[in-house]
Every structure is written in structure tokens, then in C-alpha cells.
Amino acid sequence: MSARERPAARPSFGASLGFGLALSFCGAAVLSVLGPMLLAGFALRVVIALVAFAYVLYLIGKSGERVGRVTTVACWLVAAIGAYIVGLPLGAYVLVHVGLIWLVRSLYYYSGLLPALADFGLGVLGVVFAVWAAQRTGSTWLAFWCFFLAQSFHVLIPQSLSSRDRTSSDVDDAFNHAHRMAEEAIRRLSTAR
Numbered sequence: 001m002s003a004r005e006r007p008a009a010r011p012s013f014g015a016s017l018g019f020g021l022a023l024s025f026c027g028a029a030v031l032s033v034l035g036p037m038l039l040a041g042f043a044l045r046v047v048i049a050l051v052a053f054a055y056v057l058y059l060i061g062k063s064g065e066r067v068g069r070v071t072t073v074a075c076w077l078v079a080a081i082g083a084y085i086v087g088l089p090l091g092a093y094v095l096v097h098v099g100l101i102w103l104v105r106s107l108y109y110y111s112g113l114l115p116a117l118a119d120f121g122l123g124v125l126g127v128v129f130a131v132w133a134a135q136r137t138g139s140t141w142l143a144f145w146c147f148f149l150a151q152s153f154h155v156l157i158p159q160s161l162s163s164r165d166r167t168s169s170d171v172d173d174a175f176n177h178a179h180r181m182a183e184e185a186i187r188r189l190s191t192a193r
Contacts, residue, residue, distance in 0.1 A: 053080070080096070
């Protein structure tokens, strides 16, 4: 079985949740240190980029895929630096980073359009929860946590939603199971007489 045929490994929900919690604490702590030293807007952009980059590295590392890691990281860095240089408003800057996270997850974890779209919805939902938490509480930690809490549910999205995308080994396993069950039923019928 080649690397492309092998289903992507996935972190568990608990591992994803734990990593999101750690990133939330780290992001809030770094922002509380950098905020007074730098302009608040610049410090927030730096922290968003650092937290998103750490999360992307986590996703790539947990995927089990070995091909394209360096290219993915290089492309992510170019896009993130480009988003900063262009001087996007904060909302658009955040959406670029969420879009980059979505793109990495789509490339490494899904083999169809529907799961990738479901993951996109999860990213948008995370942003909505984060904005809501930031407006209600003013807490950076809570905003990060709400975002990563929503992102933790990506492990529940199936790799593919199409029955046509089943691998040949899945079909063989299903056939062999059905064959064994049929033989067992015939044996029971023949011994019952």
C-alpha cells in the first residue's frame, strides 16, 4: 500500500483538545509579555502567527504523512509573511491564518471535497466562538481556547464522505466477513436437520 493509499492518521480528540489548551495558555502568556513591549496590534499579530504556526506543525506531525512537509511549511510561511506585509486588517489577517490551517488539514486529513468543506465550516465556527468570547470577556486566553475547542472536533470528520472512496482492502474485508457469515449460516442449517 503506497503512502497516498494509506488513510491519514489522526490525533485523538483528547490529544487535540490538550494541545489546543496548551496553545491557548501559551498564546495568552506570550501576548501578555509582548503586549506592553510592542504595539498591541503588532503583538497580537505576532502571537496569532506563532500560535497558528505551532498548530500547523502539530497537524503535520500527527498526520503520519512524510511527503510534502517541508513544502507545506515553506508555503505556510510565505503566505503568513505575505499577509503581514500586505498589512491586512486584523479580521482579514486572522481569516488568512484560519484559512491556512484549513488548507493544511484538508491536504493532510481528507480525501474528498465534502469533508474539506465540513472542516472549513468548523474553522469559521471556531472564529465565531473566539470573537464572541473575546467580546464578552476580553480574555485572550478564552478567545484562543474557544477557537481551539472548536478545532478539536476536526477529528470527528471522516476522511471521506463518499462510499466510492472506500479502499479495495475495505471492500475485501467486507466481502471476507460476509463470506464467513454465509458459511457459518450454511453450517448451522446443515447441522440443525
